[in-house]
């Protein structure tokens with residue numbers, strides 16, 4: 001096993017990776033920006049290296065600074081976590097050239113599945129259902145118009161290089177198309193450095209269901225069941241569950257089989273997630289693949305008992321998979337993403353945390369890097385904690401989440417806790433009657449997909 005790895009990330013996921021490394025007796029190197037000097041990932045890592053000032057472009061996205069840190073400290077591999085450089089094939093290539101291992105899939109897999117329009121094409125080749133729409137990135141407004149009238153409005157325009165719920169526009173009729181395409185492309189060019197856009201049919205009330213995949217270098221690929229991620233605001237996940245109350249055993253089998261088939265088709269190694277949209281009719285469509293660990297991985301860990309980060313480390317080291325595909329989920333798990341933001345306007349709320357009392361007790365897990373007096377820097381994602389509960393069944397898990405949210409005290413900043421309290425007490429949520437539009441009806445204007453800006 002690796003003796004020392006570098007973690008090219010911050011916040012709760014950096015800590016999560018340190019925990020897994022400690023249990024596997026792997027030494028850890030933290031990298032940090034000057035804004036993160038007092039962060040727990042720096043405290044808990046065995047070694048730490050400052051890689052630049054607060055803004056991500058100068059620190060957590062600074063490939064040469066991170067590689068230098070790995071070389072100086074003699075780290076054998078890099079774990080990228082999620083966000084930042086986690087899906088940057090160029091970074092994985094650069095590490096390989098420096099003989100540093102990448103804890104993730106091959107750069108080729110990242111290229112193949114990381115570009116969303118290319119991934120659609122790959123999925124189609126593997127015989128997986130994809131939504132009607134572009135074969136490749138759009139080359140002109142005329143092409144978009146012809147395609148949209150063929151698949152029928154509404155359609156959604158997406159940035160091929162997009163992510164994090166950004167860079168999407170819903171188009172309701174032909175009169176909006178050309179203008180939306182132009183703005184979407186300009187904005188994608190600025191935000192992602194790539195203005196290519198593709199188009200697909202917009203489903204009005206689907207569920208977001210995703211499958212956790214693991215692959216080893218010997219061609220074995222398994223799935224570890226699904227996560228239901230339909231509760232979203234502005235196309236970003238707020239609450240996730242495993243298993244999904246929408247899946248019959250037959251549907252779980254066929255979606256899981258499709259996910260494994262696609263991962264096998266691209267020779268996928270390490271952990272990844274295949275995302276689908278599911279209609280009420282039971283039709284499902286490939287949406288995208290994330291070639292990294294997901295924020296919501298703990299719900300899968302709770303119901304399968306598998307430590308996904310340890311698996312990533314073992315697989316990157318070259319061990320063979322020993323877990324069986326489609327393990328029967330044990331009980332039910334729910335995760336609430338606690339963000340430092342106003343619960344109604346969703347405006348970020350960085351600043352000093354005056355009081356921090358996470359809940360505990362049976363079946364409660366809190367993944368966080370926050371502590372009392374910690375100052376949340378303004379530069380990064382607003383996630384401050386993931387509150388995860390596990391119980392024998394969904395009603396008990398909901399009850400447990402209610403009390404855990406009631407016992408979670410964070411003062412000094414605004415958080416999404418009040419919003420999560422409302423969600424878990426909502427009748428429709430309790431019945432499992434959810435879709436990606438759930439929050440929109442719950443909080444009309446505020447949660448609607450953001451139509452401007454990427």
Ligand code: ADP
Nearest residue numbers: 156162163164165166201202203208235288436
């Ligand atoms: P990102 O990579 O930015 O997360 P995704 O392609 O995964 O973007 O989509 C994020 C969310 O946007 C989905 O979970 C869903 O709510 C919504 N969405 C994306 N594509 C469609 C579609 N074709 N129809 C309806 N909703 C969609």
